[in-house]
Amino acid sequence: MSDSFPTNSVGLVTPQVHHFDDPLTLRSGKVLPAYDLVVETYGTLNSARTNAILICHALSGDHHSAGFHSPDDKKPGWWDACIGPGKAIDTTLFFVVNLNNLGGCAGSTGPASINPETEKFYGPDFPVVTVRDWVNSQARLMDRLEIPKWAAVVGGSLGGMQVLRWAISYPERLDHAICIAAAPKLSAQNIAFNEVARRSITSDSNFHAGRYLELGTYPKQGLMLARMIGHITYLSDSAMRAKFSKAVSDYKRDSSENSGRDLSTGKLSFGFDVDFQVESYLHYQGERFSKNFDANTYLLMTKALDYFDPSVDFEGDLAKAFENSPCKFFLMSFSTDWRFPPERSRELVTDLLKAGREVSYLEIEADQGHDAFLIAIPRYVDALSTYLTRVHKELEVNAT
Amino acid sequence: MSDSFPTNSVGLVTPQVHHFDDPLTLRSGKVLPAYDLVVETYGTLNSARTNAILICHALSGDHHSAGFHSPDDKKPGWWDACIGPGKAIDTTLFFVVNLNNLGGCAGSTGPASINPETEKFYGPDFPVVTVRDWVNSQARLMDRLEIPKWAAVVGGSLGGMQVLRWAISYPERLDHAICIAAAPKLSAQNIAFNEVARRSITSDSNFHAGRYLELGTYPKQGLMLARMIGHITYLSDSAMRAKFSKAVSDYKRDSSENSGRDLSTGKLSFGFDVDFQVESYLHYQGERFSKNFDANTYLLMTKALDYFDPSVDFEGDLAKAFENSPCKFFLMSFSTDWRFPPERSRELVTDLLKAGREVSYLEIEADQGHDAFLIAIPRYVDALSTYLTRVHKELEVNAT
Numbered sequence: 199m200s201d202s203f204p205t206n207s208v209g210l211v212t213p214q215v216h217h218f219d220d221p222l223t224l225r226s227g228k229v230l231p232a233y234d235l236v237v238e239t240y241g242t243l244n245s246a247r248t249n250a251i252l253i254c255h256a257l258s259g260d261h262h263s264a265g266f267h268s269p270d271d272k273k274p275g276w277w278d279a280c281i282g283p284g285k286a287i288d289t290t291l292f293f294v295v296n297l298n299n300l301g302g303c304a305g306s307t308g309p310a311s312i313n314p315e316t317e318k319f320y321g322p323d324f325p326v327v328t329v330r331d332w333v334n335s336q337a338r339l340m341d342r343l344e345i346p347k348w349a350a351v352v353g354g355s356l357g358g359m360q361v362l363r364w365a366i367s368y369p370e371r372l373d374h375a376i377c378i379a380a381a382p383k384l385s386a387q388n389i390a391f392n393e394v395a396r397r398s399i400t401s402d403s404n405f406h407a408g409r410y411l412e413l414g415t416y417p418k419q420g421l422m423l424a425r426m427i428g429h430i431t432y433l434s435d436s437a438m439r440a441k442f443s444k445a446v447s448d449y450k451r452d453s454s455e456n457s458g459r460d461l462s463t464g465k466l467s468f469g470f471d472v473d474f475q476v477e478s479y480l481h482y483q484g485e486r487f488s489k490n491f492d493a494n495t496y497l498l499m500t501k502a503l504d505y506f507d508p509s510v511d512f513e514g515d516l517a518k519a520f521e522n523s524p525c526k527f528f529l530m531s532f533s534t535d536w537r538f539p540p541e542r543s544r545e546l547v548t549d550l551l552k553a554g555r556e557v558s559y560l561e562i563e564a565d566q567g568h569d570a571f572l573i574a575i576p577r578y579v580d581a582l583s584t585y586l587t588r589v590h591k592e593l594e595v596n597a598t
Numbered sequence: 599m600s601d602s603f604p605t606n607s608v609g610l611v612t613p614q615v616h617h618f619d620d621p622l623t624l625r626s627g628k629v630l631p632a633y634d635l636v637v638e639t640y641g642t643l644n645s646a647r648t649n650a651i652l653i654c655h656a657l658s659g660d661h662h663s664a665g666f667h668s669p670d671d672k673k674p675g676w677w678d679a680c681i682g683p684g685k686a687i688d689t690t691l692f693f694v695v696n697l698n699n700l701g702g703c704a705g706s707t708g709p710a711s712i713n714p715e716t717e718k719f720y721g722p723d724f725p726v727v728t729v730r731d732w733v734n735s736q737a738r739l740m741d742r743l744e745i746p747k748w749a750a751v752v753g754g755s756l757g758g759m760q761v762l763r764w765a766i767s768y769p770e771r772l773d774h775a776i777c778i779a780a781a782p783k784l785s786a787q788n789i790a791f792n793e794v795a796r797r798s799i800t801s802d803s804n805f806h807a808g809r810y811l812e813l814g815t816y817p818k819q820g821l822m823l824a825r826m827i828g829h830i831t832y833l834s835d836s837a838m839r840a841k842f843s844k845a846v847s848d849y850k851r852d853s854s855e856n857s858g859r860d861l862s863t864g865k866l867s868f869g870f871d872v873d874f875q876v877e878s879y880l881h882y883q884g885e886r887f888s889k890n891f892d893a894n895t896y897l898l899m900t901k902a903l904d905y906f907d908p909s910v911d912f913e914g915d916l917a918k919a920f921e922n923s924p925c926k927f928f929l930m931s932f933s934t935d936w937r938f939p940p941e942r943s944r945e946l947v948t949d950l951l952k953a954g955r956e957v958s959y960l961e962i963e964a965d966q967g968h969d970a971f972l973i974a975i976p977r978y979v980d981a982l983s984t985y986l987t988r989v990h991k992e993l994e995v996n997a998t
Contacts, residue, residue, distance in 0.1 A: 226868035326868040386838035386876040387830060393877045394826045396870060401819040403803040419801040426794045427827065430787060438786035466905060468626035468726040470796060470897060473904065476786040477793045497870060504873065505866060 206282045208240040208265035228325040236261050236305030238296045241289035248593050250293045250345045254353030254360035257499045260304035261296045279574035286582040291590045300335050301327040301498040309494030322408025329506050333363045347371050354378035354571035359506045365523040366508050376528045379571040381542035383507035392500040395424035399493045421493045422484035429483050434534035434567030442475040517552035527557045528585050532570040606682045608640040608665035628725040636661050636705030638696045641689035648993050650693045650745045654753030654760035657899045660704035661696045679974035686982040691990045700735050701727045701898040709894030722808025729906045733763045747771050754778035754971035759906045765923040766908050778930045779971040781942035782916050783907035792900040795824035799893045821893045822884035829883050834934035834967030842875040917952035927957045928985050932970040
């Protein structure tokens, strides 16, 4: 059956669970006595153990970044566009390691897991985890897998923040930091959107202070709203216009100006039903997401974003944070990304250069907003591919 | 006591209620058999009845645009920055007419009014009203006040859309159309934000399909969320940064980069309490708004925005809509407004020029985002003042 998968797919993949019982002290001071991390790997670790790449996921991602979980699986992993044999992150060259982060809801220990101390769902008792905590847990996974050094750590958005944290927390344990569509820290506007999303969830009457799983309920409406808000910020205005240009419409207009609207009086609801395609699209996205994601995890992920600012230990000077990071950096951003716009990546580049680091930076013209980092945009994929080919050549040179 | 009001204030003002019992047919086809409009006027109508200015309010505005309702009133009307003796809209020169639009919740007939047919609150039975319907009701008010022609119709945001509609629906009944921070129609992103705001309200368990007043409840959380979402879109990212630069912080950073955050580990909640000033600011704004505004009115106002597109009767060609509008147009926009950015005003200018209209356009450099139109920014106020001084001179010339 797996013959039916595309030839450039990693094909059928199976997650593994790694249990850790060394207590993990979190940035908050709280201690997680034991935890599981669910992991997928693609490709083969070479005998020198030098060709491993760590993929860090963003807000709603997980360990399943490529391939399929069953022969009938219609939808591949979230970054299948970039990971596979012959793809930008080439699984014939690299051993690709993916995990679901702590606090997640796809198999790693998180709020929807059972707390062994109480034998109930963790729910709101699951501690707030930060990017730093994730990177610490990823380093333990690295030890478990007996990988001395990552050839590269790669991630977009919140994943890119983990990449930056790797370069600061474990500077000797990665050769390349590939940070896509990220920011040195959140803007007030970013935090504001996150807070409204959180409040949508917590003010849902089914939230029950986070104990909904115990009570057999679910804050579905709140999570839907949160996702709808998030989704607006992932898409550019122009991407939305393009997406909704196919609205049935009984008057002609330039499709570039069309926002999926049909304002002819006869077709309007003059009520609060959906009138425009963009509304039903958002409903669909919110609905789908709210079926598959844990609301407490959403809260944790947005807080990890808000708290991210590695400059905090360096008197607010981010350049200082990177002074002892010998790895090479590759940053990319997307022209219409208004969540983490190119100027935020340029701030990072400036600080990295100030710290004397080797940095490559590429701004990709793309219409898709923040979501662009998940899409196989040719210039973006080519750039990532070219960079990683060089990384692989370095490995071969070093091996000889 | 009114001696204590500033000398450039219109001082104590008293709203009047005008009852209309000519049935009003709405764009939806529904008929409003009778309705009240609550009105405030400032200044004096001259004997030729030529110096009247109509102010059209935006989403959350009302008839109280300037002055105070009582001697202890601390807060003047919503556009007091621009309306008063010697101000840009000079009440010593002009007779300024303000009303609360139909569907509003400040005294005009709306969802929170009693439906005479049922003797219950209208609630969700109040019909959806559009910009066109408002302008029709404003024209009736104009007849009632025996004003043959407005010297100018002025409005910002949704108010600016009413200005445009005046020029199309009643082209012979205004001399000047002053349209600030508006757009020819909403973008898909604008509609998306409105829909999330509406959904926040309708999914509140206290909404009860809009019959909350009958049941003595109120969808306060939903309305708070809706306002928080709106508020983010009214402020620019830079305005937010500036507003929240005074956070107590134990590390130094450039205040222009500060977003009101204090990320030193000791001061973070590591929970879901408020960590950042921007969060408490949004809570405050949402809370205050949710006490004074009707949720059903909020739904109606956002739908009026979504439905606005005067090109719809002109085969999608907005220029054609203005072909028979002899009035002069003055448009302004603000550089950091990302809700209705300058490019949207420039689209309007392009279509007005294509229609052969006389247009002045000014783009104001301002940090305050969409909210700038409510603020006494010197260049903005000066421009409005200069324009209206010319309008007044025209009146004097025509009178001689």
